[in-house]
Amino acid sequence: MTTNDLVGIAQAMVADDKGLLAIDESIGSCNRRFAALGIPQTAERRRAWRELIVTTPGLRQSISGAILCDETIRQKPNGGASFAQLLDVAGLLVGIKVDAGTIELAGHPGEKITEGLDGLHARLGTYVEMGARFAKWRGVITIESERPSRGCVEANAHALARYAAICQQAGLVPIVEPEVLMDGTHGLTRCAEVTEAVLRAFFRHADEQGVVLEAMILKPNMVLPGLLSTIQEDVDTVADATVKCLLHTVPASVPGIAFLSGGQSGELASARLNAMNIRFRGHLPWQLSFSFARAIQYPALQIWAGHDEHVQAAQAALMHRARCNQAARRGAYDATLDVAPVAASVQ
Numbered sequence: 001m002t003t004n005d006l007v008g009i010a011q012a013m014v015a016d017d018k019g020l021l022a023i024d025e026s027i028g029s030c031n032r033r034f035a036a037l038g039i040p041q042t043a044e045r046r047r048a049w050r051e052l053i054v055t056t057p058g059l060r061q062s063i064s065g066a067i068l069c070d071e072t073i074r075q076k077p078n079g080g081a082s083f084a085q086l087l088d089v090a091g092l093l094v095g096i097k098v099d100a101g102t103i104e105l106a107g108h109p110g111e112k113i114t115e116g117l118d119g120l121h122a123r124l125g126t127y128v129e130m131g132a133r134f135a136k137w138r139g140v141i142t143i144e145s146e147r148p149s150r151g152c153v154e155a156n157a158h159a160l161a162r163y164a165a166i167c168q169q170a171g172l173v174p175i176v177e178p179e180v181l182m183d184g185t186h187g188l189t190r191c192a193e194v195t196e197a198v199l200r201a202f203f204r205h206a207d208e209q210g211v212v213l214e215a216m217i218l219k220p221n222m223v224l225p226g227l228l229s230t231i232q233e234d235v236d237t238v239a240d241a242t243v244k245c246l247l248h249t250v251p252a253s254v255p256g257i258a259f260l261s262g263g264q265s266g267e268l269a270s271a272r273l274n275a276m277n278i279r280f281r282g283h284l285p286w287q288l289s290f291s292f293a294r295a296i297q298y299p300a301l302q303i304w305a306g307h308d309e310h311v312q313a314a315q316a317a318l319m320h321r322a323r324c325n326q327a328a329r330r331g332a333y334d335a336t337l338d339v340a341p342v343a344a345s346v347q
């Protein structure tokens with residue numbers, strides 16, 4: 001895989017107003033979401049849910065690629081082909097989450113560092129053989145009165161940059177996901193300050209580690225007030241603050257920015273992405289896209305609820321959210337039409 005090949009894959013990941021579908025929840029995260037809906041927390045039900053998603057008819061019209069987790073890429077869907085083969089047949093690029101999750105950052109109580117750099121190059125080789133074309137690593141940053149610390153921001157930025165360089169060496173396009181969490185009472189301005197600091201630190205480390213910016217995708221949070229903030233700014237204010245933050249920090253060589261949804265509702269995530277594209281499309285150096293998990297998977301997961309007889313209705317709901325987000329990339333999302341049409345038909 002040459003650097004030019006990687007650049008081509010990165011561009012394809014954000015081409016044609018499509019976006020990425022994150023179905024890479026770790027076993028623990030997936031089980032938590034299943035438990036809330038009374039779905040059995042088994043490898044078989046996790047496989048069935050992921051198979052429902054990747055076999056959704058027409059997914060390729062709105063989605064360029066899907067991010068799997070280690071369990072899923074090794075599972076065999078019912079038809080016998082691998083998930084990577086299913087995605088390939090469906091016309092989607094195969095991605096893989098390669099971080100090993102977060103632990104408490106030593107010396108920084110309450111803050112997290114992401115693990116997984118040891119042995120990463122060898123693991124990536126296995127994923128390439130399985131059909132993966134891109135990878136993903138998430139760093140987690142919390143906002144509180146004295147947090148994040150400089151040590152936490154620097155450690156996570158360094159890990160993300162090392163991961164990205166190793167991916168490119170192994171022939172995978174890295175998705176770099178530094179997530180500033182929405183949890184807390186902080187306001188929009190504080191989120192903007194922290195997000196700017198985190199992105200600045202990442203691109204400084206990326207430069208030092210030799211990351212080819214043209215061959216990566218950034219997956220940041222939007223700039224939002226904390227969930228418990230008493231002031232919740234409107235969609236246009238969020239759009240302006242987010243784009244301003246990105247213009248301050250993200251080099252023009254990066255081909256695309258694919259947002260995480262972070263716990264926003266599907267409708268709000270679409271509306272905010274839509275507002276960014278209405279206000280700035282054609283005036284930005286990078287594509288503004290999406291790499292949502294919850295904001296695409298809900299309400300399809302609620303409709304499915306673990307029942308095979310609900311598969312078609314759940315796929316229709318999933319496709320609806322995928323189309324809404326593609327429309328948002330064009331600045332053509334109409335929130336007044338965003339009623340999940342199949343939800344009422346499921347008991």
Ligand code: 5MM
Nearest residue numbers: 022024025026029260261262292293294
């Ligand atoms: C922030 O989470 C990522 C995007 O999902 P949302 O759009 O729902 O915020 C997501 O890709 C996440 O990184 C994966 O689900 C893996 O998370 P865990 O914690 O399960 O490793």
